[in-house]
Every structure is written in structure tokens, then in C-alpha cells.
Amino acid sequence: MSSTTTFDTAQLEALTGAVSGAVLLPGDDGYDDARRVHNGMIDRRPALIVRCRSASDAAAAVRFARAVGAEISVRGGGHNVGGLAVADGAVMVDLAAMKSATVDPEAGVVTAQGGMTWGELNTAAAEHGLAVTGGAVSTTGIGGFTLGGGLGWLMAKYGLAADNLVAVELVTAEGKILDVTAESHPDLFWALRGGGGNFGIATTLTYRVHPLTMVTGGLIIHPVDVAPDLLRFYRDAVADLPDDLTVFAALVHAPDGSGMKLTGFAVFHTGDEDEAQRDLEPFLTWGSPVMTEVGRMPYPVMNTLLDEGYPAGSHNYWLSSFTAGLPDALIDAMVDRFASVPSTMSGLLLEHFHGAVTRVGVTDTAVPHREEGWNLLIPSVWMDPAATEENIRWTKESHAAFSEHLVDRRWLNYLTDDQGESAVRAAYGPNWDRLVEVKRRYDPDNVFHLNQNIAP
Numbered sequence: 001m002s003s004t005t006t007f008d009t010a011q012l013e014a015l016t017g018a019v020s021g022a023v024l025l026p027g028d029d030g031y032d033d034a035r036r037v038h039n040g041m042i043d044r045r046p047a048l049i050v051r052c053r054s055a056s057d058a059a060a061a062v063r064f065a066r067a068v069g070a071e072i073s074v075r076g077g078g079h080n081v082g083g084l085a086v087a088d089g090a091v092m093v094d095l096a097a098m099k100s101a102t103v104d105p106e107a108g109v110v111t112a113q114g115g116m117t118w119g120e121l122n123t124a125a126a127e128h129g130l131a132v133t134g135g136a137v138s139t140t141g142i143g144g145f146t147l148g149g150g151l152g153w154l155m156a157k158y159g160l161a162a163d164n165l166v167a168v169e170l171v172t173a174e175g176k177i178l179d180v181t182a183e184s185h186p187d188l189f190w191a192l193r194g195g196g197g198n199f200g201i202a203t204t205l206t207y208r209v210h211p212l213t214m215v216t217g218g219l220i221i222h223p224v225d226v227a228p229d230l231l232r233f234y235r236d237a238v239a240d241l242p243d244d245l246t247v248f249a250a251l252v253h254a255p256d257g258s259g260m261k262l263t264g265f266a267v268f269h270t271g272d273e274d275e276a277q278r279d280l281e282p283f284l285t286w287g288s289p290v291m292t293e294v295g296r297m298p299y300p301v302m303n304t305l306l307d308e309g310y311p312a313g314s315h316n317y318w319l320s321s322f323t324a325g326l327p328d329a330l331i332d333a334m335v336d337r338f339a340s341v342p343s344t345m346s347g348l349l350l351e352h353f354h355g356a357v358t359r360v361g362v363t364d365t366a367v368p369h370r371e372e373g374w375n376l377l378i379p380s381v382w383m384d385p386a387a388t389e390e391n392i393r394w395t396k397e398s399h400a401a402f403s404e405h406l407v408d409r410r411w412l413n414y415l416t417d418d419q420g421e422s423a424v425r426a427a428y429g430p431n432w433d434r435l436v437e438v439k440r441r442y443d444p445d446n447v448f449h450l451n452q453n454i455a456p
Helices: 009-018 031-035 055-068 118-126 142-147 186-192 224-237 273-285 328-338 355-359 385-405 420-442
Strands: 048-051 072-075 091-094 101-104 109-113 165-171 177-180 201-208 214-223 245-253 261-269 291-298 315-322 348-353 373-382
Touching: 009 055, 031 048, 031 091, 048 055, 055 072, 055 091, 055 165, 055 177, 055 201, 101 118, 109 118, 118 142, 142 201, 165 186, 177 186, 186 420, 214 224, 214 273, 224 245, 224 261, 224 328, 245 273, 245 328, 261 273, 273 291, 315 385, 328 348, 328 385, 373 385
Parallel strands: 048 091, 072 091
Antiparallel strands: 101 109, 109 201, 165 177, 165 201, 214 261, 214 291, 245 261, 245 348, 315 373, 348 373
């Protein structure tokens, strides 16, 4: 089915009458805006876009797509770096207008619609002095982020976003609406916490939230020539961190457009000011930083510090894998590969897993990545479409250069759509077979396959 498909008039009128949101065809006002995702590399044209305002709208869109034999893609409120939210000739179920959130401070939960971004959800929760693990970039959408696991600054203190999920309003492959909890649908609820978009459309997500207002965080930046020593120091310094402290290390560029290569730490602490200063001291006093911007701030502000590096419309191609420790040889390979990076927007990032996220069992949720250690992310970002081939090649060659130091575990939300089933299996790990069984039960026809797919 191409994007220029003409639908049966009666079917189209029935869909338009059944939904409260707009139904957009190619050429309609708003169609081009609605089909664009964060990643400028993605330029696809759905046959029809349903801009949902409710679960009922999403359910009607699913029933319509199945009746006309169209594929279904699902768009939440955020990035979708892999571009799987939009497909040529498909019916796009677009949740981006579904933005409401309700906070219940007494129950300690926030219920948010699937089109929200983390910036929006963080703000809503913060009005009540509450927080939950969310995206380190505030323009990330809550839905895909959570269903894929959801790593962020708070994971050492409170676990992943998926670990804090308590209920999901889900539109199934049959176009029905389920209220999914651990009690009502235990296997399905287990699968939603890390199984991606395979099991339905999450129109509303309810999270457990935690008292948190002010945090200590920011960036400590050094010249790139100290990167080998800095990363060796980092490896040893994070060996026994408290749950309150998370430190990522990176090779990056100056944000002023100069292209200057830098290295440093992104730090985050949930404790009081005195505790934070004590725990951060080794990182603050190491070497001779060229910039230290670390201080007290509201938790939602911490999740905006990296936003500028990921502008809407930029071209993105990301690869990542968990590492087998952080040996000198991997550090040296990172420094060597960064020297030839083609884009001044790209970098290398070590995401440290410790604390609460590692105290959940490997099979307790669909997310199997519970070992202490690092995820090595290569987030390649550039603006010039003509530079796409060069940037993708560098990203792939860098990942290959690190391969002897990587393990067979991948973070789901960093997968692009060209990495094949082996990468998807590495993201689900030992939970694959159980996920296949849940998929067979709730989506035997693989209606929801435009994702990191688990084929039934």
C-alpha cells in the first residue's frame, strides 16, 4: 500500500466519524508536520495519519487499518531515533496530541498520556515535589522510552522507568482497550516493561513517583588530551558509588560550534548538598578542568542539560552495546576512534549501571540488563544530509573497533532498524522465549511489527 492509496469512501467516513482527532491524508494541512519525526534521516509518507486524542481513537485506527489491510505504525510524543514510528503506506497512529497528566500525591503515582515528553511529565510531577526516572534529554517521549526500559539519571536510586510502571492503558491488536496491571494481566504487564511496542499501543502509562525536588548535577569538562587518564580514573572512581550518585563519562565536542574535542563527566546526585559535595569531590578535584558547571537545580532542569545536543530535525544514527568492563584497550580504542569522528555533534558516552537498577532480577521484567557496568553509546548526530554515508560508516566502524570488548547485550531503544534479529535478541536476552509466548497470545498476526520486533 503506497502513501497515495485511495481508501474506500465509506470506510474513511466511518473512521472520521469514529475518532475525535483529525484524520490526515497526503496533501492535507498538517500532514507533513505529523509525519516528521525527530530524526531528519527519516522521510516516509504514511497513507493516512490518525491524530488520536484518546484510547478510543487509537482503537478505531487499529480496527480501520486491519480492515483495509494496511500496516500500522505508532508514534508517541518524542524522538524515535530509529524512525520506526512512520512507514511508507502505513496507517500511523499518532499519540502526539495526547498530553494530559494526573498526579495523585497520596497514592504516589502519576498517570500520563502516551504523547507526553519527559519534560512535560517531569514538570507535572515536580509541582507536587515528585519525580520518576525519565529521559536524560527532556524532548524524549515517555511511551517508547518506558516500553523499551527507560534508563536515566534516577535509575541508580529508583530503577528504570519500566521498573516504576504500575499500569498501562493498552490498545490491542484487535482494537480493544485493556487496563493492564500486574494483577489483571501478569504476563502482559511483565512484557510491557521492556518488550517495546510489540504488544499494543500504550495510550496511558501510570508510574510510581518518589519525593524529589532539588538535585546536584552538571558537567565537568577537560581537554581531550587527558581522555586516556580521565577514563582510567573514572573506571576506578565509580567502582563503589552510592545509589544517590550517577556519573557518566564522555568524549564530546564543545557546544559552541568550534569543533573543539573535549572529555569529561556528567554528574547527578539526589542527596542533600553536603552529601553531594562529599560524594562528588573526587570528580570535582581530579585534574584541571576547563569548565565545571555543577550545582543545585530542580530535577526537571537536570533533564534539559543535554537537550541542545539533540535538536529536532538533526540526522541521527546510533549504535550501542554493553561492555565487558572498561579495560585499557577499550579506553584506547575509544580515544583513537574519537580522533576521526566526522561530525562535531557526535560523541562517545559511557552510561554507568549500578544501584537500584542492578538489584532487579534479570527475568523480573522484560529488561534483562541488570549487571553493574557500562553501556557504550555512539550517538552520531549531524545536520548535512550529504554527510549521512560518512557518519554512518564511522559509527559502524567504531562499533566494530570496540567489538572485542563488548558483550552480547544491547539496549533496546538505541537499536536502529538495520541491525537485524540478532541485535533484537541481544536486547531481550534470556527473556526472548517468554516474550515470544506473550506475543503469540496478544498479537498472533504480528500486527505491531514496525518496532524492534518479536515475531510470534
